[in-house]
């Protein structure tokens with residue numbers, strides 16, 4: 200399986216704090232069958248340089264190789280889509296997912312829906328595909344879930360957090376993430392792991408949960424096939440049109 204959203208690189212953002220912790224996270228990921236991981240450190244809201252990113256990236260990848268931990272890292276960032284992001288993208292100071300045209304983006308939790316729609320449209324004009332991180336966590340989506348449906352129609356790939364489905368972030372996140380999944384507008388599930396204890400790169404519990412309601416093909420689509428397509432820059436498969444007819448919940 201492929202995890203397109205993790206904060207596994209040490210010392211760059213509010214994710215892993217040390218190389219040891221990053222290795223622990225990779226061990227957990229591998230035990231969960233997550234063997235391909237995007238190291239999507241928060242981009243423009245933490246003050247590290249591109250050189251520091253690559254140094255940590257190469258360091259961790261070689262440490263994993265030396266310890267024979269079967270996890271391959273891919274570059275990327277979780278881009279904070281504020282007014283400056285467009286300029287930073289033009290200057291190539293932010294990373295897309297694995298050098299494709301796919302950008303993992305986030306907003307402040309309280310961002311207004313008009314700003315979300317406007318900034319996404321501006322970046323889409325630059326011929327990027329927006330992968331919207333955890334839409335279920337935004338207050339505007341919780342108040343008006345229609346916003347997520349609109350964004351999906353406009354070509355955004357919606358990435359929900361595995362643990363939102365289990366209620367880790369609260370009842371609103373749980374309700375909205377489950378609703379979006381049920382309606383077939385979710386493209387991909389990722390862990391958004393930040394550490395090796397509280398927000399781990401683990402999908403075991405969510406797979407158990409999903410398997411009660413969904414066929415294995417759909418679970419595979421969300422956790423493996425679509426994230427793998429995102430890594431390669433291919434279009435994702437649409438759960439709604441292609442697979443949702445098999446949905447049982």
Ligand SMILES: [Fe+2]
Pocket residue numbers: 204206277332391
């Ligand atoms: Fe994140």
